[in-house]
Amino acid sequence: MNEVNSFFSLKNTVQSISNEESEQLSNYLLAIDAFSRTTYKSIYVIDYHQQCFDYVSDNPLFLCGHTAQEVKEMGYSFYFKFVVEDDLDLLLKINKAGFDFYERIAVEERPLYTISYDFRLKNNDGNIILVNHKLTPLFINKDGKIWKSFCIVSLSEKQSSGNIKIYKQNESKYWNYDLEGDFWETSESITLTDREKEILYLSIQGLTVGDIARRIFISPDTVKFHRRKLFDKLGVANITEAISFATNNRLL
Numbered sequence: 051m052n053e054v055n056s057f058f059s060l061k062n063t064v065q066s067i068s069n070e071e072s073e074q075l076s077n078y079l080l081a082i083d084a085f086s087r088t089t090y091k092s093i094y095v096i097d098y099h100q101q102c103f104d105y106v107s108d109n110p111l112f113l114c115g116h117t118a119q120e121v122k123e124m125g126y127s128f129y130f131k132f133v134v135e136d137d138l139d140l141l142l143k144i145n146k147a148g149f150d151f152y153e154r155i156a157v158e159e160r161p162l163y164t165i166s167y168d169f170r171l172k173n174n175d176g177n178i179i180l181v182n183h184k185l186t187p188l189f190i191n192k193d194g195k196i197w198k199s200f201c202i203v204s205l206s207e208k209q210s211s212g213n214i215k216i217y218k219q220n221e222s223k224y225w226n227y228d229l230e231g232d233f234w235e236t237s238e239s240i241t242l243t244d245r246e247k248e249i250l251y252l253s254i255q256g257l258t259v260g261d262i263a264r265r266i267f268i269s270p271d272t273v274k275f276h277r278r279k280l281f282d283k284l285g286v287a288n289i290t291e292a293i294s295f296a297t298n299n300r301l302l
Contacts, residue, residue: 057129058101064191067099079104092111092204093109105122144167160194170211179205182203182207217239221239223239225237240284259273
């Protein structure tokens, strides 16, 4: 079997696109390119009809030492070259589980869902980085199939691959995928207190524990107490990871 074909099944292969659906594409990549210039994250677009990458931003995080054009030309072959082998198997499982999930959603609601997961990339120098990958449907065809998806890649705040979650826009819950049990379970979304948000905002500005304590008129020990509770809530080890988690998961 062709390696790339292992990513595609009847559930995520788009057989045809109507003229009306094609009209949705008018200049859409110009908007995506403009957005990519405003973010530190890597952006790319998957086309499930052509089974290729429709767009790749020039942010080096995702490129593994190549140009955006080279990665675009590789398409799905990029995964087989630069994803760590164990994580390639993981991506195939996520691919199947994600499309199984989407198949159970009402067609008109499918663009409201985003799947998030972590995997390892290995560049030409052999350096390995753990990245977070978020995928959101961009266009749906008349059969309800996801035609194009918008993908965002950033550094992960986690310690290992996996961490597969699906979020729905404006929902207070999310779905977590159990790899061993092969099922989705519902969890309540994390919410931050006003004090936790305040400490995160000030930390983003580069303030120390002492600086924050003076700014919000509490003791340094109280700041440390709130930070420890925040780390436990987010499942992170330090303030850098907390900031990354909060921004990646839109908690701020």
